[in-house]
Amino acid sequence: MNAKERLVRKLNERDAVIGIVGLGYVGLPLMMRYSEVGYRVLGIDIDPEKVAKLNAGESYIGHIPAKAVAAARARGFEATADFARSAEADALIICVPTPLTRHREPDISYVVGTMDSLAPFVREGQVISLESTTYPGTTDEELKPRMEARGFTVGQEVFLVFSPEREDPANPQFKTQTIPKVCGGTTPACLEVGLALYGQVIDRVVPVSSTRAAEMTKLLENIHRAVNIGLVNELKILADKMGLDIHEIIRAASTKPFGFVPYYPGPGLGGHCIPIDPFYLTWKAREYGFNTRFIELAGEVNSAMPEWVVDKIVEALNERKKSLRGSRVLVMGIAYKKDVDDMRESPSVHVMEILEHKGAEIAYSDPHVPIFPKLRDHRWFDLKTTPLTPETIALFDCVVITTNHSAFDYAMLQKHAALIVDTRGVYLQPAANVVKA
DSSP: OOHHHHHHHHHHTTOSEEEEEOOSTTHHHHHHHHHHTTOEEEEEOSOHHHHHHHHTTOOOSTTSOHHHHHHHHHTTOEEESOGGGGGGOSEEEEOOOOOBOTTSOBOOHHHHHHHHHHGGGOOTTOEEEEOSOOOTTHIIIIIHHHHHTTTOOBTTTBEEEEOOOOOOTTOTTOOTTTSOEEEEESSHHHHHHHHHHHHTTOSOEEEESOHHHHHHHHHHHHHHHHHHHHHHHHHHHHHHHTTOOHHHHHHHHTTOSSSOOOOOOOSSOOSSSTTTHHHHHHHHHGGGTOOOHHHHHHHHHHHTHHHHHHHHHHHHHHHTTOOSTTOEEEEEOOSSSTTOOOOTTOHHHHHHHHHHHTTOEEEEEOTTOSBOOOOTTSOOOOOBOOOOOHHHHTTOSEEEESSOOTTSOHHHHHHHOSOEEESSOOOOSOOTTEEEO
């Protein structure tokens, strides 16, 4: 029995040890899924605080309950910051960030750094899977040489796949098990191992011809959303100039049972994927002398949304004979999407930064983010969430809804707020104190 056959057998019989490298919004749900079906799971993360919390059975992600982490611990899950222990794992799944640089170019330093930390401990009979979103070619160009530098042949003694994450935090309709998983291997043998790696925990694994095809698949998914959101954001501005409500129009168009998929405007793009991933492809396209004009135009439209929202706030205050400078503005919802605590690339923060720069006194309310966190490449606000009561709402000249959390009492807000700027289409009917943005 060769290395591939032994590894596939261990994976299929759930005797393999699964190593999850990066225990964040992607890695933690994946860890729990492998644990609940019976694999022994080793979590590896560079953050000692995360490691300590997980080993204590605690969670640091809002939609993942501590009891789920504690249950995984009871089944044998262990977290560590020691990369040498990666040799214990038969499979290593890399789930680390892939942000942009200040010049909006791919920053794969987390992927490369993680692989450099794992490389000295790579052994025969291991499979490494990269789940971090990246440009086509990353797996072959960055991970494969580092594995082969150890003297192994990828596809014979060791195996390498790319299988992009598809998590949608706080979406009750889908979970790790039920979201189909795309998988591409460096060689046919690698793909066979990858299918065994994910086949025991994911209901449907979708094989593709190569790691590059899998990498491109993930970018297509996110670019599809970014471009369509850019389109509807542009149409929102046009509808506003025409005195129309884009949300009413989207609801009406959505009644067509074929040929139309609704996308919704907002104050900008947020999260780790949609605002970032399209630029991975635009950067890679330059290598081929190709200009991705459509993608870049959508990026320009979406990036301009926070400024447009602030302009609407200024206009609404002016109509009430108030200046933005000195006005008290409450930003409602600073997580990037509804009902999560994830602040990555949140457009709400961009809105807050612009408001402060223009002289507004700002506060925020978000039940999922009790204290404003430290963020990469963003201004830090020394703020805590403002409780929403009739008395606190009445203190503000303007309330801007940037993230429409379910926990907010919108009826109470409308009753007591002097002015509401609604960027999410919360209010269906026109009202004297509601301005759509």
